[in-house]
Amino acid sequence: MSWCCDPVLGAMEGLLTRCRVGSRLATSTPQLSRSFPHRCQHCAPARGQRLVLSRMFQPQNLREDQLLSLEGRPGSLTCKSQRLMLLGGLILPASPGCYHLLPYTVRAMEKLVRVIDQEMQAIGGQKIDMPNLSPAELWQATSRWQLMGKELLRLRDRHGKEYCLGPTHEEAVTALVASQKNLSYKQLPFLLYQVTRKFRDEPRPRFGLLRGREFYMKDMYTFDSSPEAARQTYSLVCDAYCSLFNRLGLRFIKAQADVGSIGGTMSHEFQLPVDVGEDRLVICPSCSFSANKETLDSSQTNCPACQGLLTETKGIEVGHTFYLGTRYSSIFNAQFVNSHGELSLAEMGCYGLGVTRILAAAIEVLSTEDCIRWPRLLAPYQVCLIPPKKGSKETAATELVEHLHDHIIESVPQLQGEILLDDRTHLTIGNRLKDANKFGYPFVIVAGKRALEDPAHFEVWCQNTGEAVFLTKEGVMELLAQVQVV
Numbered sequence: 001m002s003w004c005c006d007p008v009l010g011a012m013e014g015l016l017t018r019c020r021v022g023s024r025l026a027t028s029t030p031q032l033s034r035s036f037p038h039r040c041q042h043c044a045p046a047r048g049q050r051l052v053l054s055r056m057f058q059p060q061n062l063r064e065d066q067l068l069s070l071e072g073r074p075g076s077l078t079c080k081s082q083r084l085m086l087l088g089g090l091i092l093p094a095s096p097g098c099y100h101l102l103p104y105t106v107r108a109m110e111k112l113v114r115v116i117d118q119e120m121q122a123i124g125g126q127k128i129d130m131p132n133l134s135p136a137e138l139w140q141a142t143s144r145w146q147l148m149g150k151e152l153l154r155l156r157d158r159h160g161k162e163y164c165l166g167p168t169h170e171e172a173v174t175a176l177v178a179s180q181k182n183l184s185y186k187q188l189p190f191l192l193y194q195v196t197r198k199f200r201d202e203p204r205p206r207f208g209l210l211r212g213r214e215f216y217m218k219d220m221y222t223f224d225s226s227p228e229a230a231r232q233t234y235s236l237v238c239d240a241y242c243s244l245f246n247r248l249g250l251r252f253i254k255a256q257a258d259v260g261s262i263g264g265t266m267s268h269e270f271q272l273p274v275d276v277g278e279d280r281l282v283i284c285p286s287c288s289f290s291a292n293k294e295t296l297d298s299s300q301t302n303c304p305a306c307q308g309l310l311t312e313t314k315g316i317e318v319g320h321t322f323y324l325g326t327r328y329s330s331i332f333n334a335q336f337v338n339s340h341g342e343l344s345l346a347e348m349g350c351y352g353l354g355v356t357r358i359l360a361a362a363i364e365v366l367s368t369e370d371c372i373r374w375p376r377l378l379a380p381y382q383v384c385l386i387p388p389k390k391g392s393k394e395t396a397a398t399e400l401v402e403h404l405h406d407h408i409i410e411s412v413p414q415l416q417g418e419i420l421l422d423d424r425t426h427l428t429i430g431n432r433l434k435d436a437n438k439f440g441y442p443f444v445i446v447a448g449k450r451a452l453e454d455p456a457h458f459e460v461w462c463q464n465t466g467e468a469v470f471l472t473k474e475g476v477m478e479l480l481a482q483v484q485v486v
Contacts, residue, residue, distance in 0.1 A: 050405055051381075052423040057103055059089035079276045081364040082208030084372050088439060097205025097213030101356070104439070107380040108359055109216065113195050114486055115247060115377055116218050116353060119240045125191040125220060130172050132197060136162035138171035141331050147261050153199045153213075165199035170262065170350055173221040174328040177346065183336040185225040188346070189233050193220035195355060207276065209360035210316060216355035223346040225336065227325070230347035234266070234323050237351045241270055241319050244353075248375040250362060253315060255281050256291035259322060262350065266323040270353075271315030272361045279317055282310040316361045317354070324348040372440040373463070382418040382483060383408070384441040386432050388448070390425040397451035398425070404445070404458065404473060412480045433461070445476065 077083045085091045091099040101109065117127065136154075139145035145152070145164075153165040166172065173192060177183075198217045205212050220237065224230035238254065245252045250272060257269040269292055271281055280293040286308030293312065296304075303310055328334070329346045338344045354361075359378070366373040374380075387401040388394035401421070409416055420441070422432045429446055436444040442463050450457040450470055457470040460479065471479065 050402070050421050051417070051419065052421045053384075054423050056420075059092060059102075079207045079210065079364060080367060080369065081210065081360040084363060084367055084370075085208055085360065088372060090372075091209065097202055097211075099209065099212065099214075104380040105359065108374065108378045109355060111378050111486070112355060112358060113218075115244060116195065116355070118486070119244045119247075120191070120193050120218070120220060123191065123236050123240050124189070125193050127194065128173075128192050129194050129196065130166075130169050130176070132166050132199070133163050134166045134169070134172055136164065138175055139164060142171055142328065144171070144261060150203070151200050153201050167198050167200045168217075168262070168350075168352070169194070169219055170221065170324070170328050170348075171332075174332045174334050174348070177223055178329070178332040178334040185336055185338050185344075188223055188225045188336060189229060190223040191220060191233070191237075192222075193218060193351075207360075209356045210276075210364070211278075212356075215357065218353040218355055220351040222349040222351070223329075223334065223336075224349075225338065225344070225347070227347050230323065230325070230349055234321065234349050237349070238268060238321055241321070241351075241353070245270065245318075248358075248362065248377055250365065250375060252318075253281060253283065253290050253313075255315075256289075256295055257320065258292065258295050262322050262324075263327045264322040264324040264349075268321045269315075269317050270319030270321075271317055272365050273313050273315050274361070274365050275314055276364060277314035277316040279315045281313050281315050283313060284308045284310055316357070316364065318358045318361050319351075319353045321351045322349060324350055367440075371438050374440050374442075376442065377486065379440060379442050381420040381441055382415060383420065383443045383445065383480065384436045384439075385419060385421045386429055386436065386444065386446045387421070387423070387425060388451070389428050394447065394449055394452060397447040397456070400451055400456055401445075401447045404447075404476065407473065408477070408480060411477050412483070415480060415483065436461075443480065 077086070085105070086093075088104070090102055090105045092102065094100050120127070136145055139148075139152070148167075151167065153167075154162060155165070156162055177190065177192075195216065195218045197214060198219075199214055202211060202213050209215065222230070222233045222237070224233055242252075242254070253271045253273055255269045255271055257267040259265070259267045269279070271277070271279060273281070281290060282293050282296065283290045284303035284306060287303060287306045289303045289305045301310055302308065325347060326345045327348070329348055334346045334348075335343045336346055362375050362378070363372055366375065385401050385405055387398045405419060405421060408419060422436065424432060429448060433444065433446060440463065444461040444463075446459040446461070447456075448459055450459070455472045457472055458476055459468055460471050460476060461468045462479075
């Protein structure tokens with residue numbers, strides 16, 4: 001089992017501690033739970049424009065009974081992430097197992113893809129994009145056209161040619177590399193990956209984005225010159241996965257796993273431990289051993305590595321790695337010229353990350369029953385500004401909020417496009433603060449009664465520390481300047 005710690009959390013807590021000692025800080029009642037600030041550029045507004053909540057495309061005030069009718073199946077809201085994402089207007093059902101991903105979710109997903117890109121490219125990954133439509137003959141060559149059965153979404157074109165909508169791309173990428181006839185060992189390894197939609201004809205899609213028929217996945221395929229080099233690459237990619245989940249602040253388990261229909265000789269799953277998980281995992285507290293229970297004899301209770309007593313937990317699979325050897329390269333003749341001038345088959349590996357599943361699983365693990373909590377890197381917006389209610393005694397502070405917004409952009413330019421102004425001033429501050437808490441913005445800045453003081457003090461809700469503090473404009477700048485960028 002692997003655990004993670006967050007240096008940004010420590011830095012923020014230290015800053016708040018220093019501010020708390022100063023005269024400009026007063027603490028309010030703690031209510032919010034953990035979250036962490038970060039950003040990635042996306043849809044930044046033009047200079048001088050402000051992002052306002054009233055113009056966001058987002059279904060509001062949906063009730064659970066309405067959601068059940070949208071899902072089309074009674075009693076189908078069986079997990080927290082599904083319910084929160086539907087109630088919050090982050091996703092909407094299109095058909096069984098397929099969802100519209102709405103703006104907040106797309107922003108979070110694009111940030112996740114950016115982090116994945118960083119980790120994959122840091123180990124030499126090269127990004128490609130292969131067609132979703134995959135010819136049947138590729139799958140027939142590996143016998144997976146028959147082996148995968150009804151899971152493959154199949155279709156025929158007007159000429160009667162058979163295809164499937166790819167759930168994975170081992171056949172396609174191996175055929176692609178095999179088409180290059182003059183590869184040298186000096187060019188290897190190749191680490192080719194993509195982030196695309198995948199399709200699987202699930203018999204019972206459920207749990208929202210955790211198990212659907214259409215989903216986003218990062219799939220990497222590696223080609224090495226020897227088994228030893230391929231195992232080194234395998235370890236390298238696994239380490240990159242560990243780095244990814246640590247950066248997201250997610251506790252995970254790397255478990256030995258079955259190779260299944262993909263094949264190969266070695267496989268590991270990356271699991272987030274949570275009760276709603278469909279996989280049963282066994283862990284040894286005495287050593288580092290962990291495995292999917294399906295890989296062990298049903299009567300086995302002791303760890304095969306140290307004979308310690310195994311404990312059991314449930315998990316959501318968010319990543320999977322396979323050492324394939326020549327399982328596919330031998331079929332498609334993916335060869336290279338070795339150091340002796342002879343043709344050799346490439347040693348392969350394949351590595352998946354469920355992109356939309358990571359989003360949903362993170363919400364499942366981190367959120368309360370009523371409020372979404374994001375990994376610090378993935379929050380759709382980092383800051384939400386709440387001006388006073390129109391017609392209230394504090395209305396004069398509205399202009400101060402607008403000036404504060406502009407000053408943040410000028411002083412902390414990395415937050416361009418990350419600040420959302422809740423301009424629904426017909427609602428009370430309390431109602432809007434409740435909504436902000438529900439959506440999980442790392443920082444919520446409120447202009448209430450103390451904004452009329454001299455100097456003005458803004459109430460800043462910091463989800464990463466679980467408290468609210470009052471800060472002057474200078475204090476707000478000092479706090480937000482600590483927000484790291486990707």
